[in-house]
Amino acid sequence: MHTYFPKSQSVNSAFHVSSRVTSAPANAAGLISELIYSENQPGMTQLLLLPLLQQLGKQSRWQLWLTPHQKLSREWLQRSGLPLDRVMQAAHSGPITTVEAMIKALQTGNYSVVLGWFEEDVSESDRARMLAAANSGQALGLIMRPDRANSQSGRPLSGLKIHSSLYH
Numbered sequence: 001m002h003t004y005f006p007k008s009q010s011v012n013s014a015f016h017v018s019s020r021v022t023s024a025p026a027n028a029a030g031l032i033s034e035l036i037y038s039e040n041q042p043g044m045t046q047l048l049l050l051p052l053l054q055q056l057g058k059q060s061r062w063q064l065w066l067t068p069h070q071k072l073s074r075e076w077l078q079r080s081g082l083p084l085d086r087v088m089q090a091a092h093s094g095p096i097t098t099v100e101a102m103i104k105a106l107q108t109g110n111y112s113v114v115l116g117w118f119e120e121d122v123s124e125s126d127r128a129r130m131l132a133a134a135n136s137g138q139a140l141g142l143i144m145r146p147d148r149a150n151s152q153s154g155r156p157l158s159g160l161k162i163h164s165s166l167y168h
Helices: 044-056 074-079 098-108 124-137
Strands: 031-037 062-067 087-091 111-117 140-146
Touching (some): 098 111, 098 124, 124 140
């Protein structure tokens, strides 16, 4: 898990929090974080991502999921304690990229969190643009990316999997 904070911080050996100095103003409340997940560890979703989303679900703002072409399961959302009336999903396709969709959504201030699924790493310039948008909207942007580099090794990896039962 890579999280971008103004100060250096570290987490246990299973996850690393990257630190990057940004030019964001001191009063900015936005954050961009990246979760690199492994399909070998589906339980990590329950341990890490779900509690965060449940906490953010207590806010009056929406959660936006920019997902691949699968559809979120309403039953899973209910069982997970996420607010059905404040979770919105949009499949990212067409002329607008996931980066652009995240930037537009983060800027609005309507969302507590915007989750975007990516196949490849996000460039530093796109990260900076997303951070500026997150600061503007005082929101959290989560970059969700599969661990492609280690997916062929067959050994258990530290990571987070968005389990297929999320979708129907």
